Amino acid sequence: MFLIVHLRESSVSSLPLLVADEVSKSFGVTPALRGASLQVYPGEVLALTGPSGSGKSTLLHCLSGILAPDEGRITYDGRDLGAMGDRERSALRRGAFGFVFQFGQLVPELTCLENVALPLRLAGVRRRAAERAAGELLARLEVTDVAGKRPGQASGGQGQRVAVARALITTPRVIFADEPTGALDSRNGDQVIRLLVAAARERGSAVVLVTHEERIAACADRIVAFHDGAPATTAATR
């Protein structure tokens, strides 16, 4: 009896949050994904690596519901993204997912504090509460000094830390980060990734990180290497 209960508990805790099942996607005649399968577990940091053009970003876009696969299925928490309507998928993206891109994509007219508070404001949180939470997160990411500045007045590394804060502010279940350090030198890149991983772990958010830098991938719990449109190898780092 004890053994049965134990097995049930361990199988529940190891259920994947996001699953790509035999996903294929082409752009015209160019195949980007060829039957790619992958699981993302709650709270894990997963790095997708591999040569340019091997399909990493395309899979990230399919996993996050930005792109629809031609074949195969993506499920989030057991729900098929392809069976959802546009509204439901958008609500999922806003509520459960956070995004960090290579270039921060912050709103240039807003201050860094307002940029970080924005997702909460859009979710209906009052300005004062949203900006208090944004200020706390900027402090966690060690960029309090740019809170009142516009993104154009911040350095590349500071801007990326602000973008990480904006992605984390809603405490998403999954953060999708596509080459978040790609435009930074190694010192700034290391700092951004260290803070991203630490803050995501504190909040229990999983991270799906696309990177071609081995040093950055080494911060992940698991590394999946792509080749020709599908995962070729998986390695645990810890």
Ligand SMILES: Nc1ncnc2c1ncn2[C@@H]1O[C@H](COP(=O)(O)OP(=O)(O)OP(=O)(O)O)[C@@H](O)[C@H]1O
């Ligand atoms: N929007 C698009 N239109 C046309 N072709 C595309 C598009 N997006 C990706 N591709 C093609 O699909 C293939 C996979 O691209 P993808 O960006 O997923 O690879 P990647 O591994 O992320 O590459 P990189 O490391 O260079 O970003 C490539 O051949 C690419 O040229």
